[in-house]
Amino acid sequence: MPDSFAALDVETANADFGSICQIGIVTFTEGTVTDIWQSLIDPEDDFDPVNVSIHGIDADKVAGAPRFSDLAPRLAELLVGRIVASHTSFDRVSLARVHEKYGLSPIDCQWLDTARVARRAWPQFARRGYGLAPVARHCGIEFRHHDAAEDARAAGAILVRAIADTGLGIGQWLTRVNQPIDVRGVTDLKGNPDGELYGELLVFTGALSMTRSEAAVLASHAGCDVAVSVTKDTTILVVGDSDIRKFADHDKSSKHRKAEELIKQGRSIRILSERDFLALLHLDS
Secondary structure, three states: OOOOEEEEEEEEEEOOOOOEEEEEEEEEEEEEEEEEEEOOOOHHHHHHHHHHHHHHOOOOOOOOOOOOHHHHHHHHHOOOOOOEEEEOOOOHHHHHHHHOOOOOOOOOOEEEHHHHHHHHOOOOHHOOOOOOHHHHHHHOOOOOOOOOHHHHHHHHHHHHHHHHHOOOOOHHHHHHHHOOOOOOOHEEEEEOOOOOOOEEEEEEEEOOOOOOOHHHHHHHOOEEEEEEEEEEEEEEEEOOHHHHOOOOHHHHHHHHHHHHHHHHHOOOOOEEHHHHHHHHHOOOO
């Protein structure tokens, strides 16, 4: 589960990204919602009927609401120095535009796009259908769409689910979202003939401390051919440290169980923890 992060969503009065009329920020700690903050905002701008038809906020509803500049100190308290999750880059750009609009300094935070997370966490969303509603539906997340706090909560819950499903921590996701969606092309690698492990055929399983592509590159540099699946030709299976200690068959990955079955059949396969794998590569320090 991740450490604390904030999830954010905004609604705008019109096509101008700086016309924020509602903002919601939801704080997550260890995968649980610990704070919800939301406010209507007077955008000091016109309301487009198209936007109103989406979120239901109009000039009458924001009458007497604070301007964004009035709320800027509160936003800084909630966001500065945090990882801030939002679904697509719309909210990040909107926040930048409204800060420009009022001559405010941008908020110093790390943005994490949960749409990019979803596209890498679940293959069915890699190319299409990765909007907030369908991804939330896949994750079993119920929410009221186009309400800023509700959308923020859904985006944060998607990130929590992706962490649980993939084993990648929030820090790893900050890196993973900037890598290619399909990393299989760099997972099947040929080993360096000069590496000390040349001739080994290695497969990874479980939650690693790095991405599979990063681990595959390290293994290939050491001489290993790297494959996706365990076969009779596999010689090394590297298991994530937290998974290596799972003793019940149903708790082990299918790759782990297959490797053990092949060992029973007489195949020479060495099962290593990630820590021991890194030690072989002299990277354990």
